[in-house]
Amino acid sequence: MINVTVSVDSDHRYHGISFLGHAGYADDHQEGQELVCAAVSALTLNMANSVEHFTDDQSGMFRFRFTGAISPEAALLMNSLVLGLEDIEETYGEPYIKIRFEEV
Numbered sequence: 001m002i003n004v005t006v007s008v009d010s011d012h013r014y015h016g017i018s019f020l021g022h023a024g025y026a027d028d029h030q031e032g033q034e035l036v037c038a039a040v041s042a043l044t045l046n047m048a049n050s051v052e053h054f055t056d057d058q059s060g061m062f063r064f065r066f067t068g069a070i071s072p073e074a075a076l077l078m079n080s081l082v083l084g085l086e087d088i089e090e091t092y093g094e095p096y097i098k099i100r101f102e103e104v
Helices: 035-054 072-092
Strands: 002-008 014-021 097-103
Touching (some): 002 035, 014 035, 035 072, 072 097
Parallel strands (some): 002 097
Antiparallel strands (some): 002 014
């Protein structure tokens, strides 16, 4: 299972995200193996690359955490990432992916 932890403040603004594990979806040996891991990876890397390319915010490593003030554009990109991950969780659910929110 991929365990996703989203760091969120009391105003419901995302400040970072971390991932641990592997979906194990390929263990089913069906067409579309690695689908969940590939989708999570694509969304995550696209979000990080978008922050670096489209904003002046500094990014981090993965575990991704903003190191300063978050621009509206970067906040939008984080919102988009979490939305995509929630969609994957809704579609595939446990035992492949679990998202939790942790207040910072």
